[in-house]
Amino acid sequence: MTEASIFTRILNGEIPGDFVARTDRVFAIRDINPQAPLHVLVIPVTEQYRDVTELAAGDPALMAEMVAMAEQIATEHADGEFRLIFNNGARAGQSVFHVHAHVLADLEEDRLVGF
Numbered sequence: 001m002t003e004a005s006i007f008t009r010i011l012n013g014e015i016p017g018d019f020v021a022r023t024d025r026v027f028a029i030r031d032i033n034p035q036a037p038l039h040v041l042v043i044p045v046t047e048q049y050r051d052v053t054e055l056a057a058g059d060p061a062l063m064a065e066m067v068a069m070a071e072q073i074a075t076e077h078a079d080g081e082f083r084l085i086f087n088n089g090a091r092a093g094q095s096v097f098h099v100h101a102h103v104l105a106d107l108e109e110d111r112l113v114g115f
């Protein structure tokens with residue numbers, strides 16, 4: 001058996017996490033290294049999809065649930081507008097291969113490029 005991802009370990013309570021939303025299929029935690037005033041990771045409970053390419057092909061409805069959760073979080077914690085970023089592959093900055101979306105909000109206009 002492969003080792004559980006860091007996000008699964010957070011979900012299971014083995015590692016602390018700052019949860020901001022949760023359904024039976026998707027959960028959201030604050031990023032440990034925030035790049036914006038609001039920086040949350042939206043993550044499917046299943047870790048069967050490594051990246052957004054696999055997720056979109058395997059379960060587009062789950063991807064839509066992630067987008068809906070991102071919108072809900074941006075509305076509750078910011079002004080409702082947000083960036084949604086999937087790093088897809090190590091050379092694109094992906095370090096955790098349990099698919100997740102970065103939700104960035106409360107952005108300053110001069111910091112829109114670079115992450």
Ligand code: DGP
Binds near residue numbers: 017086
């Ligand atoms: P990526 O580089 O796109 O795979 O994003 C992984 C993100 O996960 C990165 O922004 C930092 C975050 N991260 C890594 N370890 C932890 C952790 O233990 N707790 C939390 N909250 N976030 C973590």
